Amino acid sequence: PLPVVVIAGRPNVGKSTLFNRLAGRRIAIVADTPGVTRDRKEVETVLRGRFVRLIDTAGLEEAPPDSLYGRMRASSEGALAQADLVLFCIDARSGITPADEHFATWLRRQDRPVMLVANKAEGRSGAAAAMEAWSLGLGAPVAVSAEHGEGLADLMGEIAERL
Numbered sequence: 156p157l158p159v160v161v162i163a164g165r166p167n168v169g170k171s172t173l174f175n176r177l178a179g180r181r182i183a184i185v186a187d188t189p190g191v192t193r194d195r196k197e198v199e200t201v202l203r204g205r206f207v208r209l210i211d212t213a214g215l216e217e218a219p220p221d222s223l224y225g226r227m228r229a230s231s232e233g234a235l236a237q238a239d240l241v242l243f244c245i246d247a248r249s250g251i252t253p254a255d256e257h258f259a260t261w262l263r264r265q266d267r268p269v270m271l272v273a274n275k276a277e278g279r280s281g282a283a284a285a286m287e288a289w290s291l292g293l294g295a296p297v298a299v300s301a302e303h304g305e306g307l308a309d310l311m312g313e314i315a316e317r318l
């Protein structure tokens with residue numbers, strides 16, 4: 156089976172934008188039916204010569220399990236449980252929020268390998284948040300701009316090295 160890379164983080168940090176960038180050379184769409192798309196998207200792709208299964212999740216915000224958000228959350232947790240590497244995304248423009256901290260604490264307990272990704276760091280804008288991100292206790296943040304295509308080659312290299 157291919158190594159599983161899961162993109163996680165609170166809503167609106169740019170997970171799906173990053174997913175689309177990394178899935179650019181997709182080999183196969185594993186799950187892209189209506190409903191499933193709502194919950195998560197999954198492709199097989201190549202990152203620096205490594206074949207991986209890449210999964211985009213919805214945010215893991217608090218929600219009752221019987222709600223749409225609750226089901227999205229359950230689906231995200233399922234994806235994270237099988238992750239060989241979690242790309243935990245934060246928004247370098249807004250800085251670290253309580254939701255990021257909450258999620259980071261939860262993630263550390265899951266005992267999965269995590270790479271911290273500071274997205275929206277185009278230009279020089281991400282430097283401060285990237286520094287602040289060290290406080291999450293998830294190691295060195297990798298600064299990228301998924302929308303502007305900055306830092307992605309480095310990120311792919313780091314992912315390939317960690318698998």
Ligand code: GDP
Pocket residue numbers: 165166167168169170171172173274275276277299300301302303
């Ligand atoms: P998700 O909810 O985490 O999946 O986030 P999305 O991928 O849907 O992106 C949320 C918003 O952030 C959208 O308006 C994106 O255009 C924007 N966004 C994503 N990546 C970047 C980036 O690198 N820089 C900036 N400035 N905006 C971004």
Ligand code: MG
Pocket residue numbers: 170171172212213
């Ligand atoms: Mg999304």
